[in-house]
Amino acid sequence: MLRPLSLLLFASTAIVAPPASRGQSAAQAPALSSPAAIQPDPLHQSGSNVTISLLTMGNGEQVWELFGHNGLWIHDNVTNRDTVFNWGVFSFHQAHFIPHFLQGRMLYSMGGDSMENVLLAYRYWNRSVVSQELDLTAAQKDSILFAIQRNSLPDNINYRYDYFRDNCSTRVRDILDRALGGPLSVQAAGLTETSYRWHALRLMQGNAPIVVGVDIGLGRPSDEKLTKWQEMFLPRKLHDFVAKARVLDTSGAMKPLVRGERVLFQSTREAEPTVPPGLGLWLLFGGVVVAAIMTTLGFMATPTHRVFRGAAVAVSVIWSLVAGLLGTVVVLLWMVTDHVFAHANENVLLFNPLWLGLAVLLPIYLWSGRGEMATRRLTIVIAVLVLAALGMHLLGLSRQDNLPVIGLVLPPTLGILAMTVRSRWAPVPRRVPPSPRR
Numbered sequence: 001m002l003r004p005l006s007l008l009l010f011a012s013t014a015i016v017a018p019p020a021s022r023g024q025s026a027a028q029a030p031a032l033s034s035p036a037a038i039q040p041d042p043l044h045q046s047g048s049n050v051t052i053s054l055l056t057m058g059n060g061e062q063v064w065e066l067f068g069h070n071g072l073w074i075h076d077n078v079t080n081r082d083t084v085f086n087w088g089v090f091s092f093h094q095a096h097f098i099p100h101f102l103q104g105r106m107l108y109s110m111g112g113d114s115m116e117n118v119l120l121a122y123r124y125w126n127r128s129v130v131s132q133e134l135d136l137t138a139a140q141k142d143s144i145l146f147a148i149q150r151n152s153l154p155d156n157i158n159y160r161y162d163y164f165r166d167n168c169s170t171r172v173r174d175i176l177d178r179a180l181g182g183p184l185s186v187q188a189a190g191l192t193e194t195s196y197r198w199h200a201l202r203l204m205q206g207n208a209p210i211v212v213g214v215d216i217g218l219g220r221p222s223d224e225k226l227t228k229w230q231e232m233f234l235p236r237k238l239h240d241f242v243a244k245a246r247v248l249d250t251s252g253a254m255k256p257l258v259r260g261e262r263v264l265f266q267s268t269r270e271a272e273p274t275v276p277p278g279l280g281l282w283l284l285f286g287g288v289v290v291a292a293i294m295t296t297l298g299f300m301a302t303p304t305h306r307v308f309r310g311a312a313v314a315v316s317v318i319w320s321l322v323a324g325l326l327g328t329v330v331v332l333l334w335m336v337t338d339h340v341f342a343h344a345n346e347n348v349l350l351f352n353p354l355w356l357g358l359a360v361l362l363p364i365y366l367w368s369g370r371g372e373m374a375t376r377r378l379t380i381v382i383a384v385l386v387l388a389a390l391g392m393h394l395l396g397l398s399r400q401d402n403l404p405v406i407g408l409v410l411p412p413t414l415g416i417l418a419m420t421v422r423s424r425w426a427p428v429p430r431r432v433p434p435s436p437r438r
Contacts, residue, residue: 011023015347029106046138046142047136047137047138047140047142047144047145048138048140048141049076049077049078050074050076051074051075051077051133052056052073052136052141052144053072053073054070054073054077054131054134054172054176054239054242055071055072055084055118055129055130055131055264056068056070056132056133056235056236056238056239057069057070057072057122057127057128058127058128058129058236058267058269058272059127059370061125061205063204063210063400065125066203066206067234068169068235069086069088069127069169070168070172071084071087071118071168072084072148072175073131074148074400075115077168082114082115083112083114083115084112084114084115084118084241085110085111085112085148085233086158086341087108087109087110087151087167087168088111089109089111089170090108090161090430096105100104102325102337103336103337103338104337104338104340104342105160105299107159107160108158108161108168109158109159110148110151110152110157110159110171118415119264123265126267126268127265127269128263128266128267128269129165130239130262130263131264132242132261133254133259133260133262134259135257136179136180137166137253140179140180141179143178143179144175144179145173156422159171163233164222164233165230165232165233165340168235169233169237169238170232171234172238173229173232175333175422176242183245183247184229184241184242185229186233187245188227188228188241189229191225191226193225195222195224196218196221196341197215197218197222199231199234200214200218200222201215201276201279202275203272203273203275204278205273205276205277211277211279212283215279215402215404216326217333217345218341218345219303219334219341219343219344219345219347219400220343220345220346220399221341221343222343236272242257243258245257250312254274254319256318261438262313269374279404280404280407283404283407283408284407284408287407287408287412288411288412290315290319291411291414291415292415294312294315294316294319294415296314297311298415298418298419301366308345309366309367310367313362316366316415316416317359320358320359320362321354321359322358323355323409324352324353324355324358325352325356326351327351327352327353327355327356328352328353330342330347330348330351331352331353332430335427344400345391345400345407346400346402347388347389347402349385349388350386351409352382354381354382358378358379361374361378362416362420365420366419372420375420376420376421379416379417379420380417383414384415384436386406386413387407387412389402389406390410393406
């Protein structure tokens with residue numbers, strides 16, 4: 001699922017399944033406008049003859065498996081044939097995969113496979129599989145089959161993937177809601193206390209570099225409070241909501257949507273985390289350590305101590321280079337890609353290309369004393385930007401949950417500022433003895 005953003009910073013928060021065969025799911029049908037216009041599906045002739053279940057798969061190890069997966073299981077009660085359809089198919093070999101990945105223009109597809117193959121694969125990957133049989137009328141089942149057939153058309157089988165708003169789980173959610181006449185979206189209108197960032201960090205916390213990168217790469221849009229409907233971008237949340245949902249039956253009375261639930265395979269993995277990691281203290285501690293090293297080396301690096309001077313140069317340049325490269329990615333994600341949830345990113349005040357200029361000026365200044373004014377001015381500008389990010393929080397102007405990242409960046413920034421206010425870094429000129437008089 002997520003995809004994309006994680007490899008950039010973002011890993012992927014992609015909610016996807018392993019690439020599935022598309023051959024079984026492609027219906028040979030003309031352009032469709034209504035269920036009545038559909039040619040008989042080769043696997044399932046009529047909604048009255050099938051049982052439809054929501055399948056929910058647990059999380060795995062790969063980046064794109066961390067958010068789980070789901071699909072619709074169609075059991076033909078006449079032929080006993082089982083097919084699982086999902087909307088998480090992608091291929092690393094598709095045309096222009098890398099450019100589309102970087103630009104946030106990934107194409108995903110609907111795919112289908114037999115239940116036997118699905119269970120075999122998820123047992124192999126040690127990922128749980130839970131089935132919820134849905135209590136649907138024949139007409140509602142026909143609507144779902146129609147949606148699957150329509151999605152299998154060449155013009156519809158691919159879709160523009162969005163790791164939060166349009167993924168394998170939201171596609172299943174929308175098909176079910178339309179088939180039922182819209183009750184799920186109505187019942188799920190209430191706000192939660194969670195956000196896209198909250199869930200992304202919660203589920204990706206097993207990989208520290210990725211979770212920090214995602215936290216840096218996500219912008220303000222990822223911090224808006226989610227409705228229960230939006231929260232169902234996660235397969236597990238869709239499962240939990242459907243388990244409690246009640247819908248109208250043919251007589252007008254309310255009934256549970258789920259007729260029964262079965263665990264088809266129980267993995268031995270630990271349960272998924274329930275809360276995000278506490279990054280604040282850890283990132284602040286890391287920033288303080290870096291700043292302490294910088295200031296200590298700066299204090300010890302007198303003009304005659306070349307080793308300490310070289311160490312001070314190395315530490316400050318490495319920090320500036322990393323911050324500048326991260327800042328370049330943050331700017332590009334915002335300005336030139338379709339990664340909507342990386343836009344309006346206040347972390348651009350903390351990580352930006354100005355750090356790359358400092359990575360060039362610092363070694364010159366710290367080693368030879370040249371470029372003192374330019375280095376000092378650029379350092380002050382960067383420090384002002386970082387302090388502005390903190391000030392936005394103190395004044396209640398910030399709408400982004402990035403205090404932990406500020407805690408990481410502020411101490412090293414102040415450490416470099418302290419290094420550049422020294423009165424002189426130039427080496428002590430070598431004294432030349434006066435020439436003897438003749």
